[in-house]
Amino acid sequence: MDKIIVRGGKRLKGTVKAEGAKNAVLPVIAASLLAEEGTSRIYDVPSLADVYTMKNVLAHLNMDVEYKDNTFIANAEGALGTDAPFEYVRKMRASFLVMGPLLARKGHAHIALPGGCAIGSRPIDQHLKGFEAMGATVEIGQGYIEAKVKGRLQGAKIYLDFPSVGATENIMMAASLAEGTTVIENVAEEPEIVDLANYLNAMGAKVRGAGTGSIRIEGVESLKAAEHTIIPDRIEAGTFMVAAAITRGDVFVEGALTEHLRPLVAKMREMGVKIEEHDNGMRVIGSDILRPVDLKTMPHPGFPTDMQAQMMALLTQAKGTAVVTETVFENRFMHVEEFRRMNSSIKIEGRSAIISGPTRLQGAEVSATDLRAGAALILAGLVADGETHVTELRHIDRGYVNFHEKLKSLGARIERVKVIEESDIEEDKVVSMNSNNKAVN
Ligand SMILES: CC(=O)N[C@H]1[C@@H](OP(=O)(O)OP(=O)(O)OC[C@H]2O[C@@H](n3ccc(=O)[nH]c3=O)[C@H](O)[C@@H]2O)O[C@H](CO)[C@@H](O)[C@@H]1O
């Protein structure tokens, strides 16, 4: 098991570059399943645990896949399988995004039911409602979802009860190969939806309206492989912007795009952080006095839930009281308990967290309860007195490439170390005993 150790107190300075977006690359890789002909090349693919999980899912489905030098190469011409077992979906919910493409291309998909996770129950009813409206029959049993359709999916009018990112993507992919026109209303408008639509259109699909509240897809008979470059990761970029602000530093974040980051930029400016917008990124200059702001997470273009924990870290340094309300996920305040270990003053009332500051944070042993919580605890550690030890790094590795190295390049005192746990030693003893005695199996 690894842990990250941060010693607070350094102002960050320099330039850091955002990778390709995790939340864009996962659906785009899933969409490569739709190409009956040719080899897709996807560029700027970040080296993340989630990308390797998606690669393994596609390999399991018999696709030819290769990932090297940030390029993902995929060929789906062979006989595809239709089964995605629990071992993949358990690691990463986005594995469920292969359902739309499989149903459209193969008329069948058998996928493990994604369970809940640390941030909430995360149902998939809106995805299934879309597939059913297009003529699929869906059965749930023994921990699996099986969807089938005889012949092609049929274009349909679908109204989502909530602008779900995953449901919009899954239905968009399925509808690209359906017979007739599909109109999806109340869809997600995130930049990652637009990126997926651009890739689908490069493959020969006819998707219009991505980035607005309604998407219209004219189904086509077949799709071909295409080349595509992934958009920069607005959440990773935003995390580095907060790192600059919390340390009162001066950092240029290459790839931080104004049009993707408006809500974050607005809130950080309200707090008194200076942000310069450039064509290729943003320069963030921290202020010695930060003002508190209230914020509410909402679907895009509202404030992104994936930046909520990081902003909470910043708000512990503001002078006064701030209220953060989480409306997207039902249980995305697990980090509050960890922040409290660092001496912060945060109270939870229903779906809101009330943060009183400024707090002189103190280093502590904390656990990354989810991906963004982990990043936020490291940000807090950058200004805490003494050492902060962050464990459960597997969450952080899902969404940040070399997070500690990038912070170190900006001057942070941070390292990643291997920790040998008592249980690892016990396990090693058992393994060596078993191999000495040749008693395994
Ligand atoms: C891989 C990826 O892109 N992940 C992002 C995606 O997750 P994901 O696509 O899972 O998020 P959704 O937009 O679908 O979920 C948002 C809310 O809708 C609910 N819901 C969703 C689907 C459904 O069928 N029924 C239902 O009730 C969820 O439980 C949640 O409360 O968007 C989230 C919201 O911006 C981000 O936090 C995640 O980083």
Ligand SMILES: C=C(OP(=O)(O)O)C(=O)O
């Ligand atoms: C919640 C997140 O991702 P996922 O949907 O992959 O769990 C995230 O990126 O913060």
